[in-house]
Amino acid sequence: MKVIVCVKQIPDPALPGELDPSTNTLKREGKLILDESDSYGVEMALQLVDAAGGGEVALVSMAPNGEVSGLRTALAMGAAQGVLVSDPELAGSDALTTAKVLAAAVQRLGGADLVLAGTESSDGYTGTVPEQMAEVLGLPSVTFAKSVAVDGGSLKVNRQTEAGYDEVTCPLPAVVSVTAGVVEPRYPSFKGIMAAKSKPVDTVTAGDLGVTPTGWAAAGQQITSVTQAPSREAGEVIEDDGEAHVKIVEFLEGLKVI
Amino acid sequence: MTISNIWVFAQAADGGVTTGTLELLTKARSLGGTVSAVVGGDASAVAATLGEYGATRVYATGDLGGALPGAAVASALAAVIDGGDRPDLIMFPQNYEGRDVMARLSVKLDRTVITNNTDVSVDGGSVTVTTPVFGGNTLVATTFSGEGPFLAAFRPKSFAAEAAGGGAAEVVAAPVPDLGSTGGATVTAVHVEESTGPKLDEADVVVSGGRGLGEAEKFSMVDDLAQALKGAAGASRAIVDAGWVPYSMQVGQTGKVVKPNVYIAAGISGATQHMVGMKGSKHIIAINKDAEAPIFGVADLGIVGDVHKVLPKLLEALQGRG
Numbered sequence: 353m354k355v356i357v358c359v360k361q362i363p364d365p366a367l368p369g370e371l372d373p374s375t376n377t378l379k380r381e382g383k384l385i386l387d388e389s390d391s392y393g394v395e396m397a398l399q400l401v402d403a404a405g406g407g408e409v410a411l412v413s414m415a416p417n418g419e420v421s422g423l424r425t426a427l428a429m430g431a432a433q434g435v436l437v438s439d440p441e442l443a444g445s446d447a448l449t450t451a452k453v454l455a456a457a458v459q460r461l462g463g464a465d466l467v468l469a470g471t472e473s474s475d476g477y478t479g480t481v482p483e484q485m486a487e488v489l490g491l492p493s494v495t496f497a498k499s500v501a502v503d504g505g506s507l508k509v510n511r512q513t514e515a516g517y518d519e520v521t522c523p524l525p526a527v528v529s530v531t532a533g534v535v536e537p538r539y540p541s542f543k544g545i546m547a548a549k550s551k552p553v554d555t556v557t558a559g560d561l562g563v564t565p566t567g568w569a570a571a572g573q574q575i576t577s578v579t580q581a582p583s584r585e586a587g588e589v590i591e592d593d594g595e596a597h598v599k600i601v602e603f604l605e606g607l608k609v610i
Numbered sequence: 611m612t613i614s615n616i617w618v619f620a621q622a623a624d625g626g627v628t629t630g631t632l633e634l635l636t637k638a639r640s641l642g643g644t645v646s647a648v649v650g651g652d653a654s655a656v657a658a659t660l661g662e663y664g665a666t667r668v669y670a671t672g673d674l675g676g677a678l679p680g681a682a683v684a685s686a687l688a689a690v691i692d693g694g695d696r697p698d699l700i701m702f703p704q705n706y707e708g709r710d711v712m713a714r715l716s717v718k719l720d721r722t723v724i725t726n727n728t729d730v731s732v733d734g735g736s737v738t739v740t741t742p743v744f745g746g747n748t749l750v751a752t753t754f755s756g757e758g759p760f761l762a763a764f765r766p767k768s769f770a771a772e773a774a775g776g777g778a779a780e781v782v783a784a785p786v787p788d789l790g791s792t793g794g795a796t797v798t799a800v801h802v803e804e805s806t807g808p809k810l811d812e813a814d815v816v817v818s819g820g821r822g823l824g825e826a827e828k829f830s831m832v833d834d835l836a837q838a839l840k841g842a843a844g845a846s847r848a849i850v851d852a853g854w855v856p857y858s859m860q861v862g863q864t865g866k867v868v869k870p871n872v873y874i875a876a877g878i879s880g881a882t883q884h885m886v887g888m889k890g891s892k893h894i895i896a897i898n899k900d901a902e903a904p905i906f907g908v909a910d911l912g913i914v915g916d917v918h919k920v921l922p923k924l925l926e927a928l929q930g931r932g
């Protein structure tokens with residue numbers, strides 16, 4: 353079984369985000385890390401290949417400046433190889449262009465039985481890239497998967513819903529986006545980290561993939577202003593001296609909630 | 611060019627339509643032009659409500675037979691558009707179905723999508739949407755360029771729902787064409803988690819718990835407090851991911867947006883992704899043992915203290931009042 357996982361490489365979310373004042377897009381400079389949202393996909397792919405008794409997990413990623421640190425983390429977890437699309441022409445790409453690029457990268461790897469992605473990235477959270485990729489690739493898709501099992505030529509997915517979950521079947525090949533917390537991503541072992549250094553990463557441009565980031569999709573939007581939202585005034589903060597609950601009761605009484 | 615033809619992706623729920631649908635219809639009709647609703651399913655039961663909120667027409671796919679809506683509804687809509695009714699703007703709710711249909715349609719129409727919006731305005735032929743970033747501290751306005759249809763998704767509770775009193779919308783069939791290789795994802799069973807009390811996104815009081823509760827069993831304190839205040843219990847993603855409570859209780863960017871009269875956050879740090887789901891609450895009470903926790907920045911009443919001490923006493927005091 354061959355599984356391809358989309359892995360986004362993002363600025364460390366622990367650092368405060370910033371907009372580039374010249375382009376008004378999110379700054380994506382410096383060292384990037386593997387988006388935690390995608391570590392679940394990598395783990396699930398490794399488990400599915402294991403359960404299938406063999407196969408390969410490959411990665412696709414689009415990131416600026418030839419960045420591979422996040423890819424290396426996923427390779428250290430156990431993926432075999434990756435395609436990195438890195439191209440200054442792709443700066444400021446919208447979700448649709450990203451999906452076209454990633455779909456082309458999947459094809460460069462010869463396609464797969466299953467393509468996994470995160471439900472939403474931590475820094476962009478458009479949440480549309482996986483479903484857009486599925487459409488570009490002409491594949492069926494299941495979004496918001498809580499669990500995935502392969503059963504012959506099809507998938508059995510428990511798909512999270514607003515009210516609970518649905519059981520969904522889907523023929524392979526397919527694209528599936530997984531939610532956080534579905535599996536426990538493994539920590540790369542020392543051996544894994546060493547091995548990852550020599551695993552192949554095929555670095556390509558949009559042109560190499562035959563994707564021209566032009567047309568309506570590429571020029572479909574323009575940021576026109578950035579303003580500060582009216583901020584909420586912080587109120588009273590008190591230290592609990594054993595009687596703080598009385599304060600809460602008074603506050604609720606004042607609002608006539610009780 | 612002016613914006614004269616707006617579509618709203620409508621969703622059925624409990625025999626009616628979702629509040630989110632009514633919010634979007636209300637906003638759509640304020641933008642001028644005609645409003646059509648699109649429904650992935652049968653629309654006969656909802657055409658009256660959709661009309662009352664401003665839709666003059668409903669495109670309905672008819673029963674989807676368990677197919678996931680993404681590919682099915684997008685294909686049906688693309689066929690209507692190919693057939694000549696070309697909308698200028700299509701408004702989607704920022705949720706599972708809305709996002710999937712919008713994503714598929716964006717590829718079919720080769721148009722960009724803008725998600726996570728909280729506002730939209732029209733000026734002649736141009737459409738501008740507002741998207742909060744960094745936990746809602748910064749508002750980014752983005753104008754669509756090129757030709758429509760412009761595709762935008764809006765967060766719940768971005769607009770107030772108000773009926774306009776129109777007659778039932780005309781139902782027009784928008785059958786799903788053969789999906790070819792993109793079809794096949796089918797729901798075989800539906801599981802609904804039981805919940806009691808008011809709905810999380812409609813309750814007047816919401817009490818949410820986070821990782822600061824320490825362990826799953828301690829969530830009962832949050833449940834009990836919610837019950838004592840006739841409210842609903844919510845949660846941060848940290849404890850949903852940990853499996854303590856179901857996803858339907860998650861408040862935040864990937865969960866529900868709540869705007870209750872009172873929001874009580876117990877053992878929640880106040881990550882930006884949590885705050886976007888609750889910052890609109892009228893009054894916020896936070897209990898956290900870390901005086902530096904970001905949640906205190908939005909709290910009207912902040913208690914620096916241990917939830918295991920404060921919550922039981924608070925419960926006792928409330929129960930003592932009978």
Ligand SMILES: Cc1cc2nc3c(=O)[nH]c(=O)nc-3n(C[C@H](O)[C@H](O)[C@H](O)COP(=O)(O)OP(=O)(O)OC[C@H]3O[C@@H](n4cnc5c(N)ncnc54)[C@H](O)[C@@H]3O)c2cc1C
Nearest residue numbers: 820821822846847848862863864865877879884899900917
């Ligand atoms: C793409 C994406 C989407 C996300 N969507 C959401 C979302 O929809 N909703 C959401 O909530 N999060 C979301 N998150 C996760 C978010 O970033 C935080 O990780 C999460 O909100 C943290 O939950 P928490 O506050 O319970 O846990 P922590 O951040 O671990 O905070 C626990 C708090 O409890 C306090 N505490 C500990 N012990 C006690 C005690 N005894 N008494 C009182 N206080 C105590 C600590 O001081 C701390 O502040 C998302 C993240 C990403 C990347």
Ligand SMILES: Nc1ncnc2c1ncn2[C@@H]1O[C@H](COP(=O)(O)O)[C@@H](O)[C@H]1O
Nearest residue numbers: 359414469470472473477478479480481
């Ligand atoms: N630049 C990228 N490189 C690799 N995968 C991506 C990229 N952007 C998005 N994805 C995938 O698509 C998912 C959803 O992303 P988004 O639509 O940005 O919220 C992510 O969790 C990734 O799996």
